Amino acid sequence: xxxxxxxxxxxxxxxxxxxxxxxxxxxxxxxxxxxxxxxxxxxxxxxxxxxxxxxxxxxxxxxxxxxxxxxxxxxxxxxxxxxxxxxxxxxxxxxxxxxxxxxxxxxxxxxxxxxxxxxxxxxxxxxxxxxxxxxxxxxxxxxxxxxxxxxxxxxxxxxxxxxxxxxxxxxxxxxxxxxxxxxxxxxxxxxxxxxxxxxxxxxxxxxxxxxxxxxxxxxxxxxxxxxxxxxxxxxxxxxxxxxxxxxxxxxxxxxxx
Amino acid sequence: xxxxxxxxxxxxxxxxxxxxxxxxxxxxxxxxxxxxxxxxxxxxxxxxxxxxxxxxxxxxxxxxxxxxxxxxxxxxxxxxxxxxxxxxxxxxxxxxxxxxxxxxxxxxxxxxxxxxxxxxxxxxxxxxxxxxxxxxxxxxxxxxxxxxxxxxxxxxxxxxxxxxxxxxxxxxxxxxxxxxxxxxxxxxxxxxxxxxxxxxxxxxxxxxxxxxxxxxxxxxxxxxxxxxxxxxxxxxxxxxxxxxxxxxxxxxxxxxxxxxxxxxxxxxxxxxxxxxxxxxxxxxxxxxxxxxxxxxxxxxxxxxxxxxxxxxxxxxxxxxxxxxxxxxxxxxxxxxxxxxxxxxxxxxxxxxxxxxxxxxxxxxxxxxxxxxxxxxxxxxxxxxxxxxxxxxxxxxxxxxxxxxxxxxxxxxxxxxxx
Numbered sequence: 235x236x237x238x239x240x241x242x243x244x245x246x247x248x249x250x251x252x253x254x255x256x257x258x259x260x261x262x263x264x265x266x267x268x269x270x271x272x273x274x275x276x277x278x279x280x281x282x283x284x285x286x287x288x289x290x291x292x293x294x295x296x297x298x299x300x301x302x303x304x305x306x307x308x309x310x311x312x313x314x315x316x317x318x319x320x321x322x323x324x325x326x327x328x329x330x331x332x333x334x335x336x337x338x339x340x341x342x343x344x345x346x347x348x349x350x351x352x353x354x355x356x357x358x359x360x361x362x363x364x365x366x367x368x369x370x371x372x373x374x375x376x377x378x379x380x381x382x383x384x385x386x387x388x389x390x391x392x393x394x395x396x397x398x399x400x401x402x403x404x405x406x407x408x409x410x411x412x413x414x415x416x417x418x419x420x421x422x423x424x425x426x427x428x429x430x431x432x433x434x435x436x437x438x439x440x441x442x443x444x445x446x447x448x449x450x451x452x453x454x455x456x457x458x459x460x461x462x463x464x465x466x467x468x469x470x471x472x473x474x475x476x477x478x479x480x481x482x483x484x485x486x487x488x489x490x491x
Numbered sequence: 492x493x494x495x496x497x498x499x500x501x502x503x504x505x506x507x508x509x510x511x512x513x514x515x516x517x518x519x520x521x522x523x524x525x526x527x528x529x530x531x532x533x534x535x536x537x538x539x540x541x542x543x544x545x546x547x548x549x550x551x552x553x554x555x556x557x558x559x560x561x562x563x564x565x566x567x568x569x570x571x572x573x574x575x576x577x578x579x580x581x582x583x584x585x586x587x588x589x590x591x592x593x594x595x596x597x598x599x600x601x602x603x604x605x606x607x608x609x610x611x612x613x614x615x616x617x618x619x620x621x622x623x624x625x626x627x628x629x630x631x632x633x634x635x636x637x638x639x640x641x642x643x644x645x646x647x648x649x650x651x652x653x654x655x656x657x658x659x660x661x662x663x664x665x666x667x668x669x670x671x672x673x674x675x676x677x678x679x680x681x682x683x684x685x686x687x688x689x690x691x692x693x694x695x696x697x698x699x700x701x702x703x704x705x706x707x708x709x710x711x712x713x714x715x716x717x718x719x720x721x722x723x724x725x726x727x728x729x730x731x732x733x734x735x736x737x738x739x740x741x742x743x744x745x746x747x748x749x750x751x752x753x754x755x756x757x758x759x760x761x762x763x764x765x766x767x768x769x770x771x772x773x774x775x776x777x778x779x780x781x782x783x784x785x786x787x788x789x790x791x792x793x794x795x796x797x798x799x800x801x802x803x804x805x806x807x808x809x810x811x812x813x814x815x816x817x818x819x820x821x822x823x824x825x826x827x828x829x830x831x832x833x834x835x836x837x838x839x840x841x842x843x844x845x846x847x848x849x850x851x852x853x854x855x856x857x858x859x860x861x862x863x864x865x866x867x868x869x870x871x872x873x874x875x876x877x878x879x880x881x882x883x884x885x886x887x888x889x890x891x892x893x894x895x896x897x898x899x900x901x902x903x904x905x906x907x908x909x
Contacts, residue, residue: 246527249503249905250552250645256600257630271613277600278611279500279894298527327549330534339533346736350528371549372645427643434642434649435656435817439545441646465853469539473546 238288242274245294245301251319252276285311289385295321295328295355309362317358320371324443325477329355366391371441394425397445401429422448440474450484501601504904522871524742526908535857548646551906556589557837561844569831572824578654586710587805591633593838594794597901599626605895606688654821668809678799685795686779690788697869699759708767710836742907744867752868755840757793772800788899826852863907
């Protein structure tokens with residue numbers, strides 16, 4: 235069998251997804267046997283960024299114009315393109331920048347802005363069509379293998395489409411939102427982590443980002459009723475989800491209230 | 492002749508090296524760190540103190556524990572909170588587990604292929620199966636320690652200002668200690684492998700800087716010490732170190748005031764703290780005739796010595812934990828207006844965080860200086876020296892040597908720009 239050509243691209247992020255991918259736990263031999271690593275900076279010199287690729291994985295938030303150009307080039311040369319990690323999937327932590335006027339944030343970091351060329355941070359699908367989302371910060375192995383094996387076998391990938399609450403219930407956790415009054419983001423956050431934070435006695439902070447059709451304003455109302463301040467509620471919905479429609483609705487509701 | 496290494500592969504983050512040789516002499520050389528800025532110090536302003544550890548973890552995919560611990564310690568310093576000895580011990584276990592996994596990844600998958608003139612670990616696999624398997628065993632053990640305490644190996648969730656939200660059971664930590672102890676031979680093999688790598692000769696007269704502890708190999712705190720006599724407290728950092736912008740780089744460059752470039756990282760820690768290594772690591776290193784040195788390429792070997800040390804210290808600390816109730820691992824504290832700073836030894840060297848916080852616990856100012864920002868000038872100077880001393884080498888060879896040197900510093904350009 236011909237190996238499938240794989241490209242891995244990094245934009246503005248911690249490179250944790252590349253690192254996570256490079257260290258594929260117990261599946262190293264299987265992955266190496268199935269893919270030809272055409273381009274992955276963290277692993278190999280002399281990669282070919284032009285492809286073509288059977289599968290391209292893209293990590294990181296888009297924050298500079300050259301990234302948009304390159305991303306479009308990759309899309310054209312790839313059969314399947316997956317966004318991997320919260321930065322690429324929803325804008326992630328770098329998108330917090332968009333909650334304040336751009337120059338204000340930049341000026342706090344650099345005195346001379348003439349060589350800084352940042353644009354408003356966005357997820358990958360703001361610019362190109364994406365074939366699948368490997369969510370999480372960091373993602374989990376299950377979703378990564380789902381993406382890889384779906385391409386290998388030519389089927390549609392199947393990712394969790396429900397909230398962290400479901401995973402929490404399956405684990406038999408006591409609800410930290412109801413029982414402990416912790417401002418837990420679990421009800422509106424996409425599953426995948428295995429309800430990690432509630433299992434560690436703390437509130438979910440939504441590092442997997444919003445679940446589709448989440449009722450974020452509803453949860454914001456609940457937080458308000460718990461006596462949480464307006465600013466604290468806004469911060470909850472803008473830590474990982476500042477660039478998402480779902481969470482923006484909650485922020486807007488809190489502002490209007 | 493102009494040489495443009497337009498991206499340095501097998502390092503964390505984005506950089507390039509541009510150099511110009513004219514009539515057999517190096518005319519110009521620049522390390523261009525073009526990693527795009529994410530403005531952490533900018534958008535941390537306005538965030539609440541308890542979100543900060545989770546946010547700064549995302550500065551780096553390899554050393555999140557270091558960023559979290561440094562931020563947590565800085566805020567505890569601001570609030571006047573002293574963590575219990577057991578909390579300190581767990582923080583050190585997490586730091587050591589992360590040093591292990593970072594060094595292992597650097598040695599085996601980032602640095603090693605060059606020494607066999609191969610482009611990647613994928614090309615190495617058919618010939619070095621034994622080594623790769625050893626790497627995977629060690630790496631998995633290190634990652635499972637981070638996950639045991641943190642919930643997951645990358646971006647752990649149990650670490651908060653005040654302590655930990657959950658701790659594992661005594662049975663689990665005993666098992667983890669036993670697993671680490673059983674890998675001692677693998678760590679020694681790694682050291683042997685690193686000692687056999689032939690490195691180019693290169694002198695480096697930089698000031699080596701690292702945290703130094705009394706009777707312990709310092710990681711989370713200590714005196715800021717150097718091979719040229721610096722010996723200051725954590726909170727004095729800002730009066731001795733200057734951070735400056737560089738027109739061709741998104742990373743800032745940090746130097747020692749009136750002294751110049753410095754080098755941080757494993758080699759610095761060995762140069763300053765060799766006597767504080769555990770006896771086994773010390774002896775294994777002495778047997779190889781290595782007790783430190785100036786050549787930056789020795790950083791690879793220094794990391795291997797630290798692997799032997801960290802594996803053992805981690806096991807000792809695990810065995811020493813009492814792990815009573817989770818309540819003992821979280822201290823109550825009062826949020827108050829103030830400022831706090833802290834330093835830790837991240838895998839790649841000294842890491843500094845500074846925060847100003849208002850009465851409601853909201854950040855009003857943040858500053859972060861990473862190991863690679865500390866090393867930036869010294870790395871550039873070493874590159875110039877390396878090229879000057881090897882100017883007659885063929886272009887391909889010269890490019891590889893430059894890349895090998897950059898990798899030997901184990902830079903994290905993502906961290907350095909943040």
